[in-house]
Amino acid sequence: MKAFIPSPLIHFKRYIMASLKIITLSDLTTRIAQLPSAAQQVIIDIIIDRNNEIELDQLFHGYFTTSQVNALLACYDLSADMAKQQLCRDLILLAQYYSLAPISNYHVGAVALGNTGAIYLGANMEFKGVSLGQSVHAEQSAISNAWSHKESNIIMLAVSAPPCGHCRQFINELESASQIQILVNDKPAESFSTLLPQPFGPEELDINERLMMAVNNSLITTHNDSLVRQAFQAANNSYSPYTNSPSGISLQTSTNIYRGSYAENCAYNPSLSPLQAALIALNLAGDNINDITRGVLVESNNTLVSQYQTSFNLLKIISDVPLEIINI
Numbered sequence: 001m002k003a004f005i006p007s008p009l010i011h012f013k014r015y016i017m018a019s020l021k022i023i024t025l026s027d028l029t030t031r032i033a034q035l036p037s038a039a040q041q042v043i044i045d046i047i048i049d050r051n052n053e054i055e056l057d058q059l060f061h062g063y064f065t066t067s068q069v070n071a072l073l074a075c076y077d078l079s080a081d082m083a084k085q086q087l088c089r090d091l092i093l094l095a096q097y098y099s100l101a102p103i104s105n106y107h108v109g110a111v112a113l114g115n116t117g118a119i120y121l122g123a124n125m126e127f128k129g130v131s132l133g134q135s136v137h138a139e140q141s142a143i144s145n146a147w148s149h150k151e152s153n154i155i156m157l158a159v160s161a162p163p164c165g166h167c168r169q170f171i172n173e174l175e176s177a178s179q180i181q182i183l184v185n186d187k188p189a190e191s192f193s194t195l196l197p198q199p200f201g202p203e204e205l206d207i208n209e210r211l212m213m214a215v216n217n218s219l220i221t222t223h224n225d226s227l228v229r230q231a232f233q234a235a236n237n238s239y240s241p242y243t244n245s246p247s248g249i250s251l252q253t254s255t256n257i258y259r260g261s262y263a264e265n266c267a268y269n270p271s272l273s274p275l276q277a278a279l280i281a282l283n284l285a286g287d288n289i290n291d292i293t294r295g296v297l298v299e300s301n302n303t304l305v306s307q308y309q310t311s312f313n314l315l316k317i318i319s320d321v322p323l324e325i326i327n328i
């Protein structure tokens, strides 16, 4: 008798194509109504489409510029630092809207306040049909979001649940790690060093670079294909001081192109792959992972580390699109 070979690609693709968002836009509107009344209209003006009031504005990509944050802070009758804390706590409700958690149904939102005063949202992402190691945590999402918008440091991070050990290690890769104020829902702010005593960090491996510092790996391409050029740019900005294996991914959908840069960690395991980073950008732009039509990976020929097989498998599961690769 012929052995039965399951077809996980078809099965899981069909599942993923269903709507995964538990928090609907109508829930979100209800949540916004809990904010200070002056802040409600400011947020709605930023995130909701003016022409179609039942959709998010396509121009809102999961972050608030410094001037938008200042407009929101002015709505809080609190001291400057307490207003920042409260705004970050309040925006967790919005961050959770982006959570895709078909395995755990546990929706985590994170809100990062950057050095420039801009605010970046993040949410967890899970992918059915691949290993749990492919999951993205909300804190990683917020940090990758900030980094991709050229933010160089995080000074405050509000999360809907205490940061797990994985995320504490990931956050410790930032230059500002020890000074970050961590806010978990309504609990008092804590310094990150309280959450991670005796950290293992880049300095243990004599590395001076830190995640989110501006990087240019000086990779040059002569390709005319715009998607390939975007993947090169992502690889140029990637952070891999431990293996010297720069890599980047670009994803094409019907409406946009999203880039993801590899973010390595001194403990290796909490590293963020370029595909995870690109999917974070796509998700926070309100785009649909099922609309991906093309994906390109640019990575070094360095044999120590390769993103290809793992990224190929994940992209194939969620979109049925074969990942193209260009070695440098």
Ligand SMILES: [Zn+2]
Pocket: 137, 138, 139, 163, 164, 165, 166, 167, 168
């Ligand atoms: Zn975590």
